[in-house]
Amino acid sequence: xxxxxxxxxxxxxxxxxxLASVAMGSVTGYSAPALxxxxxxxxxxxxxxxxxxxxxxxxxxxxxxxxxxxLIERFGCVRPIQLxxxxxxxxxxxxALCNASLPWMFVGRVLTGFCCGLVSLAVPVFVxxxxxxNVRGLLGSGxxxxxxxGVLAVFVSGKWLDWLALALLCTVCPVLMAVAMAFAVExxxxxxxxxxxxxxxxxxxxxxxxxxxxxVECLAIEASILRQPTAIGDLLQRSFSVPLAYTLLLMxxxxxxxxxxxxxxxxxxxxxxxxxxxxxxCTIMLGVVQVVASLAASLLIDRAGRRCLMLVSSLxxxxxxxxxxxxxxYKDMDNGEFCHRYRYVPLASLxxxxxxxxxxxxxxxxxxxGEILSPRARGFSTGVSTAFCFFCEFLITKEFQDLVHLFxxxxxxxxxxxxxxxxxxxxxxxxPETKGKSLEDISQIFESLQEIGSSSxxxxxxxxxxxPRASKGREGSWxxxxxxxxxxxxxxxxxLI
Numbered sequence: 001x002x003x004x005x006x007x008x009x010x011x012x013x014x015x016x017x018x019l020a021s022v023a024m025g026s027v028t029g030y031s032a033p034a035l036x037x038x039x040x041x042x043x044x045x046x047x048x049x050x051x052x053x054x055x056x057x058x059x060x061x062x063x064x065x066x067x068x069x070x071l072i073e074r075f076g077c078v079r080p081i082q083l084x085x086x087x088x089x090x091x092x093x094x095x096a097l098c099n100a101s102l103p104w105m106f107v108g109r110v111l112t113g114f115c116c117g118l119v120s121l122a123v124p125v126f127v128x129x130x131x132x133x134n135v136r137g138l139l140g141s142g143x144x145x146x147x148x149x150g151v152l153a154v155f156v157s158g159k160w161l162d163w164l165a166l167a168l169l170c171t172v173c174p175v176l177m178a179v180a181m182a183f184a185v186e187x188x189x190x191x192x193x194x195x196x197x198x199x200x201x202x203x204x205x206x207x208x209x210x211x212x213x214x215x216v217e218c219l220a221i222e223a224s225i226l227r228q229p230t231a232i233g234d235l236l237q238r239s240f241s242v243p244l245a246y247t248l249l250l251m252x253x254x255x256x257x258x259x260x261x262x263x264x265x266x267x268x269x270x271x272x273x274x275x276x277x278x279x280x281x282c283t284i285m286l287g288v289v290q291v292v293a294s295l296a297a298s299l300l301i302d303r304a305g306r307r308c309l310m311l312v313s314s315l316x317x318x319x320x321x322x323x324x325x326x327x328x329x330y331k332d333m334d335n336g337e338f339c340h341r342y343r344y345v346p347l348a349s350l351x352x353x354x355x356x357x358x359x360x361x362x363x364x365x366x367x368x369x370g371e372i373l374s375p376r377a378r379g380f381s382t383g384v385s386t387a388f389c390f391f392c393e394f395l396i397t398k399e400f401q402d403l404v405h406l407f408x409x410x411x412x413x414x415x416x417x418x419x420x421x422x423x424x425x426x427x428x429x430x431x432p433e434t435k436g437k438s439l440e441d442i443s444q445i446f447e448s449l450q451e452i453g454s455s456s457x458x459x460x461x462x463x464x465x466x467x468p469r470a471s472k473g474r475e476g477s478w479x480x481x482x483x484x485x486x487x488x489x490x491x492x493x494x495x496l497i
Contacts, residue, residue, distance in 0.1 A: 009207050013184045014127045014139040018146035019177035020081050020119040023088045025150025026170045027112040028057065029263060032283060033158025034166060041162065043100045051401050056106055057113035058260075058394030062387050064117020069383020071118070076186045076194075077126035080118045081177070087115035088174035096167035108167075120366075121386040128370025129187035130207060133438045137301035137367055144363030145294035151263065152287035159280050239443075240381070243372040246430060247385040250365040253423035255392035257317055258416040259357055261400050262286075262350065269409070270346060282347050286354050293358035305435040306364050310427045313360020317353055318420040324349040325413035332408060361423065371434045371442050 031054045038045065045053065071080040094108030123143050131139045150173065158166055185207065191200035262269065270282045301309060327345045330338050373381045403412050434442050 009209075010131060010135065010139065012180075013130055013207070014142060016177065016180035016184050017077075017081055017123045017126050018143050019173055019180060020084055020123055021143045021146035022150040022153075023084070023170070023173040023177060024116045024119045025147035025152075026154050026173060027088065027092070027109075027116065027150075028147070028260075029151035029154045029287070030166065030170060031057075032263065033154060033280070034163040036280070037158065037161075037163040037166070038100075043163075045102070047401055049102065051398055052106070053109060054400075055394050055398035056109045057116065058390045058397060060110040060113025060115075061117035061120065061390040062394065064114035065121045065386035065390055066117070066383050067114075068118045068121040068386070069380055072122060072125065072190075072382070073380070076190045077122045077129070078181060078184055078186050080122040081126065082181050084115040084118045084122075085174040085178035085181075087111050087118070089171045091115065092167045092170040096164050112170075117386065117390060120389075121382050124366040124370045125382055126187055128367070129189045130185075133436055135302065136371070137306070137435065138298050140367035140370060141294070141298040141301045141363040143366060144358065145291065145298050148287070148290035148294045148358060152284075152291050155284050155287035159284065244381050244384065247365070247369045247373060247381070248388050249426055250368065250431075251385055251389035252392055253314075253419060253426065254361055254365050255389060255396055256416065256419045257314075257357070257361065257423070258321070258396065258413070259362065260393050260397050261412075262353070269350070282350075285347065286350060289351050289354045290358050293355040294363060297359045297363050300359075301364065301367065302435060305433050306368055307427060307431055307433050309360035310364050310431070311360075311424060313356045313362075313364075314420050314424045314427065316356035316359075317361065318417045318424070320349045320353040320356065321413045321417035321420065324353070325410045325417065327410075328408065328413065329410035332410065361420075368431065368434065371437075372432070 035045070035050060035053065068080050071083075091108040091111030091114075094111060095105050098104030098108070124140060127139050127143060128136060154166060154170065157169055161169065185203040186199070188200040188203045188207070191197070191203060297309060324346065327342060327349065330342075369382060369385055373385070400412075403415075407415065432442075432445060437445075
């Protein structure tokens with residue numbers, strides 16, 4: 001029998017942790033309005049310095065995510081989240097009080113990036129650990145919603161505030177988060193895994209209410225923990241390596257669809273489009289769309305499911321990137337008249353892109369990461385996954401200017417579209433649906449992959465066999481051929497992992 005959840009406690013704890021994601025979003029989106037403000041005030045940077053100012057955040061985040069994995073294993077999720085508040089405040093003050101000193105500005109960006117690494121790993125894992133199955137998708141995708149709120153806040157504020165005041169504004173949310181997290185409880189799963197059973201019981205009573213049989217919940221979690229790998233050799237088993245490989249690929253596809261390029265350099269992209277709409281206003285519109293789409297994802301993820309949202313999202317992202325690439329291609333051929341005639345295409349394409357991204361491939365991979373990775377080795381595996389994500393982010397944002405110089409905007413956006421099409425194939429063939437399943441049930445799904453010959457079809461319900469007449473009508477259709485091709489690709493991917 002399912003316990004009666006005290007949802008207010010879950011919402012408070014998850015909301016408090018998500019304030020860290022708001023802080024992460026604010027420092028992530030800071031570079032777009034800040035660079036424009038610096039140029040207006042005479043703080044000039046070279047093209048190389050601008051790319052480093054945007055991308056060095058990912059360098060700090062890469063290190064922070066690796067450190068966060070160790071901190072989670074040693075201290076749980078709450079302390080790393082609380083620690084990030086100090087780094088966010090310190091990094092923003094470095095930027096605001098440095099008297100336009102570029103070295104100190106870069107120090108501030110690295111420090112805030114380090115905290116982004118802590119937060120991006122600790123918050124999704126923490127929310128997934130403490131959330132019941134029926135609202136885990138809602139609370140987990142709320143992390144992405146919180147981040148988009150932070151991005152929108154700096155985009156809107158950047159219209160009126162200069163880069164100094166904007167940096168000071170970014171210190172507000174970390175302070176609020178530190179106060180709220182002081183009253184949060186640690187994950188019961190982490191407490192049980194580290195022998196703190198009494199604290200785990202107290203945490204379960206706080207989350208589920210005093211009437212829940214916390215002892216029964218403890219026994220269920222402990223039984224799951226005992227099934228997880230404990231030694232280095234166990235980490236080589238397919239029940240661990242396959243979810244890790246899937247998570248790494250999800251992170252790769254998420255970053256190489258170009259989201260952080262568009263977030264960091266939104267103003268420059270709109271200026272390059274030649275549109276007569278204000279670049280700042282367009283950027284604010286994108287921020288609003290991010291928030292609305294992330295809110296929709298939070299409401300849909302436990303209804304439509306993870307796979308459905310990611311597939312639909314990827315298709316619309318690919319289509320919008322293709323259209324945007326076509327706009328820049330024809331713009332380069334006919335500068336004036338074409339831009340005037342189709343001046344709304346960049347805004348329409350990027351609005352569709354942002355909405356589709358935030359609806360699926362933005363928040364859902366982080367939710368899936370917290371669900372499919374082995375709980376016993378989650379600190380290690382999530383650390384590796386998050387570090388890889390930020391490595392990809394750094395690579396694509398740092399090389400953005402060079403890629404534009406090499407391929408032009410049209411070729412760059414078409415490259416992102418091609419990567420997104422490959423993502424559709426990967427999600428369809430490999431990623432299981434985890435909607436409504438407990439973390440213990442999801443772990444058992446991947447434990448069935450111990451044999452080398454296992455294929456991804458084991459991760460999904462086996463469809464019933466159609467009637468002979470129906471089979472005859474469909475076996476030669478294009479959809480049947482696509483299904484067979486996807487099945488073959490699935491088997492190949494499984495054998496390579």
